[in-house]
Each structure stands twice: as C-alpha cells, then as structure tokens.
Amino acid sequence: MQSRSVSILKCLCYSVVFTLGMAGQSSAMEGKKVTLTGEMIDTWCYVSQIMGSSAVVTGTAHHVCAVWCAAGGIPVGLLNKEDNKVYMVLSFEGDETSVANEKLLNLQSHELTVKGTVFELDGLSYLNVDEVVSDNGIVNLTHEDFGIVPGQAAP
Amino acid sequence: MSITTFGDICMKHLESPTRSRSTLLSEMPGRVKAVTILPLLLLVAACASPPGEIDAWPITGAQESEFSGTVVDLLCELNGNCTDNCGEGNRQLGVKTDSLGTVLVAKNLTDFSGAADELWNYCGQVVDVNGLFTTHQGVRFFQVQNVRPPEGKWLKATRYSEAWVARSGKDAGMARNWHEHDERVKAIIKRDGYLGLGQQADDEYFE
Known part of the structure; x- marks a missing residue:
C-alpha cells in the first residue's frame, strides 16, 4: 500500500515538473513546410518603395544596394514567384543569424529554390530556410530597363 | 521666401518649428522631387529633429x-x-x-x-x-x-553607426558612409561587380 502511494506521489511530481517545464518554454508556433522559388531581395526598399516602384529595386539594377542593406542588417526576403509574397528570412541552413548573415550577403539578387518552414505572424510571413535546393544566380536583369538604382550604387 | 533648393526647404522648415515635418515633402517643387534620392536622404539627415521627434522621409503613404x-x-x-x-x-x-x-x-x-x-x-x-x-x-x-x-x-x-565602427575597426569618420567602406561589401563588389554578373558584364555596361 505504501509503495502504491509512493508511486502515485512520484507520478504527480513528474506531472508537475513536466507542466512547469512546458510553461517555461516560449510559445512556439506551428510552421508550415514549404518549397519556394524566388529572388533574394532587399525588403526595405521593396516595401517602402523609397527608391521607386518595387520592380526597380530588384535584380541587377538594385544589386549593390541590396548588398548594402543586407550588410546593414535590414531583413533579407525571398520574393516568391508563385504568389509574389515576401518571406522574411530568419534563419538560413541552420544558421540563426538573420542580421548581416554572410551567406545571405553573398546571395542577394540570386534566384533560389529553397525548402524551409514558413510562419505567419500579424500579417507577415517569416521563413526558416532549411536547405537551398538550387541557386540559379542573378537572372533578373533589371538594369537593362532601369539603369542602376540608386545612382550612387554605380561605379 | 522662395523655395528653390533643398537647403532652402530645410532652413524654412527649421525656422518654423511648430509646423509638422511631414509638410516638408509636399513643399518641394516638382523639379526638386525629380532628382535622385541621395540628396533627399542627406537633407533628412541635415534636418534631423531633436530626439523624440519624427522626421519625414520620402516614402509615399508613410x-x-x-x-x-x-x-x-x-x-x-x-x-x-x-x-x-x-x-x-x-x-x-x-x-x-x-x-x-x-x-x-x-x-x-x-x-x-x-x-x-x-x-x-x-x-x-x-x-x-x-x-x-x-x-x-x-x-x-x-x-x-x-x-x-x-x-x-x-x-x-x-546606434548602428557606432556599432559598425566597433565591429569593423574602421575610423569613426567613415561611419556616415559606412556602406562605402565596409570590407564585406567591397569584397562582394570586387568579386561579382556592380551588376552582380561579373567583371566582364560591368565592363560592357559601364564603359
């Protein structure tokens, strides 16, 4: 009888410890596994349109500025071809640095296909990139139509 | 006072501290709006308001x-x-x-x-x-x-400027145009060119 009481007590204790442990965790959201294809962009210039329309601030026309902004820690985004939505990159192939991440700096303006997890929060889409499936390099030759934007990003 | 330059607009604005800074952009003549964004950003910096006040930026609908x-x-x-x-x-x-x-x-x-x-x-x-x-x-x-x-x-x-100087080890005088002095950026441009397509593409386009 005594041994049964001890077992029940142990069970209760484990339950309390487990519950408290869960409460101590941040409230993780359920993400959605996706495969996306699109250009890695400078999100600030794209959203604010401070230098012109969104088309002007993608591709080769805006390549140097996109590198500047990624180096400065502005969120890098993937502009998904299928839905034309911007996905803010929060981690990249296991690297949780999303501010001035070296890999992201070197991929600005590239068209990538990635596998990852998308989280939706208060109107924005965030992306953890698990794997780069393919890198097509820079294929959006916007300089042919728009020149270099901004002008100071030319040699 | 007639408004003809960014400096005039800035001075006129600073002389009227009770007026909203959001009026700054709407006061610009069309030909002034047409110039590149850089002088305007420099103007914003030159007209920077005291801590706590919000500056106008050339962003439509902001x-x-x-x-x-x-x-x-x-x-x-x-x-x-x-x-x-x-x-x-x-x-x-x-x-x-x-x-x-x-x-x-x-x-x-x-x-x-x-x-x-x-x-x-x-x-x-x-x-x-x-x-x-x-x-x-x-x-x-x-x-x-x-x-x-x-x-x-x-x-x-x-704070970014100060943090960049600390991280890069560069002179504080470079902080204002940090992007032109950043070694990471310089290395990428040296390797890939200004278009990102390589040196040959740059040579052909910028010749």
Missing part, C-alpha cells in the same frame, strides 16, 4: 506612429528558439504590443541599416518607440526613429 511594447526576438517568438539577449544584434527583432500585434522593426535612421542594434539592449523590456509605418502589398514595415527605454529619455535610432 504613417507616423508611436507605441509601447516589449522588445522580442522574432525567431524566439515563432519557434521557441531563444537566446539570452535577443541574439545581441544578430537576430531580427520586433516590438510586441497589445494593439498592433508583433511589429517587425526593419529599419532605423542610419542609411542602409536595420534596427537590431537599436533594440537588442532592451531585450524583454517594455520600450516606447516612434517612427514610420510603410505598407506595400499587405506587408507592413516599421522604421524606428526614436527609442525611449524604461524610465529613460528618447534616443535617436542611430
């Missing part, structure tokens, strides 16, 4: 806003992957509010730089922030212009 909330690490909020101090400037941050939800803070007041250095020192604390919201295709970004820490005074969101 909305001034001031609110309070908790500084949060977005990766921590989303998937429970947290660090002790919001990544100490290495992670994208937001301000979690009751009324606006979690606001991604994407930009600060320094050219071409983000907001992590402006906020990570207040990780987990409730701060007041003000600045501009800009929205495009349903995506809403916030540019923080001033931060007021708990029981503190308003601070301009320009």
Whole structure:
C-alpha cells in the first residue's frame, strides 16, 4: 500500500515538473513546410518603395544596394514567384543569424529554390530556410530597363 | 521666401518649428522631387529633429506612429528558439504590443541599416518607440526613429553607426558612409561587380 502511494506521489511530481517545464518554454508556433522559388531581395526598399516602384529595386539594377542593406542588417526576403509574397528570412541552413548573415550577403539578387518552414505572424510571413535546393544566380536583369538604382550604387 | 533648393526647404522648415515635418515633402517643387534620392536622404539627415521627434522621409503613404511594447526576438517568438539577449544584434527583432500585434522593426535612421542594434539592449523590456509605418502589398514595415527605454529619455535610432565602427575597426569618420567602406561589401563588389554578373558584364555596361 505504501509503495502504491509512493508511486502515485512520484507520478504527480513528474506531472508537475513536466507542466512547469512546458510553461517555461516560449510559445512556439506551428510552421508550415514549404518549397519556394524566388529572388533574394532587399525588403526595405521593396516595401517602402523609397527608391521607386518595387520592380526597380530588384535584380541587377538594385544589386549593390541590396548588398548594402543586407550588410546593414535590414531583413533579407525571398520574393516568391508563385504568389509574389515576401518571406522574411530568419534563419538560413541552420544558421540563426538573420542580421548581416554572410551567406545571405553573398546571395542577394540570386534566384533560389529553397525548402524551409514558413510562419505567419500579424500579417507577415517569416521563413526558416532549411536547405537551398538550387541557386540559379542573378537572372533578373533589371538594369537593362532601369539603369542602376540608386545612382550612387554605380561605379 | 522662395523655395528653390533643398537647403532652402530645410532652413524654412527649421525656422518654423511648430509646423509638422511631414509638410516638408509636399513643399518641394516638382523639379526638386525629380532628382535622385541621395540628396533627399542627406537633407533628412541635415534636418534631423531633436530626439523624440519624427522626421519625414520620402516614402509615399508613410504613417507616423508611436507605441509601447516589449522588445522580442522574432525567431524566439515563432519557434521557441531563444537566446539570452535577443541574439545581441544578430537576430531580427520586433516590438510586441497589445494593439498592433508583433511589429517587425526593419529599419532605423542610419542609411542602409536595420534596427537590431537599436533594440537588442532592451531585450524583454517594455520600450516606447516612434517612427514610420510603410505598407506595400499587405506587408507592413516599421522604421524606428526614436527609442525611449524604461524610465529613460528618447534616443535617436542611430546606434548602428557606432556599432559598425566597433565591429569593423574602421575610423569613426567613415561611419556616415559606412556602406562605402565596409570590407564585406567591397569584397562582394570586387568579386561579382556592380551588376552582380561579373567583371566582364560591368565592363560592357559601364564603359
């Protein structure tokens, strides 16, 4: 009888410890596994349109500025071809640095296909990139139509 | 006084401190609006208001806003992957509010730089922030212009420059145009060219 009481007590204790442990965790959201294809962009210039329309601030026309902004820690985004939505990159192939991440700096303006997890929060889409499936390099030759934007990003 | 240059507009504006700074852009003649964005950004810097006040930026539809909330690490909020101090400037941050939800803070007041250095020192604390919201295709970004820490005074969101000098080891005089002196950026341009397509493409296009 005594041994049964001890077992029940142990069970209760484990339950309390487990519950408290869960409460101590941040409230993780359920993400959605996706495969996306699109250009890695400078999100600030794209959203604010401070230098012109969104088309002007993608591709080769805006390549140097996109590198500047990624180096400065502005969120890098993937502009998904299928839905034309911007996905803010929060981690990249296991690297949780999303501010001035070296890999992201070197991929600005590239068209990538990635596998990852998308989280939706208060109107924005965030992306953890698990794997780069393919890198097509820079294929959006916007300089042919728009020149270099901004002008100071030319040699 | 006739307005013909950016400097005139700036001076006229500064001489009328009671008028809203958002009127600055609307006062510009058409030919002034047509010039490149850089002089305008320099004008914004030259006309920078005292800490706590919001400056106008040349962003169509931008909305001034001031609110309070908790500084949060977005990766921590989303998937429970947290660090002790919001990544100490290495992670994208937001301000979690009751009324606006979690606001991604994407930009600060320094050219071409983000907001992590402006906020990570207040990780987990409730701060007041003000600045501009800009929205495009349903995506809403916030540019923080001033931060007021708990029981503190308003601070301009320009810490990035100081942090860049500390990280890069460069002279403080380079901070204003940090992007032109940043070794990471210089290495990428040297390797890939200004178009990102290689030196030959640059030579053909810029000749």
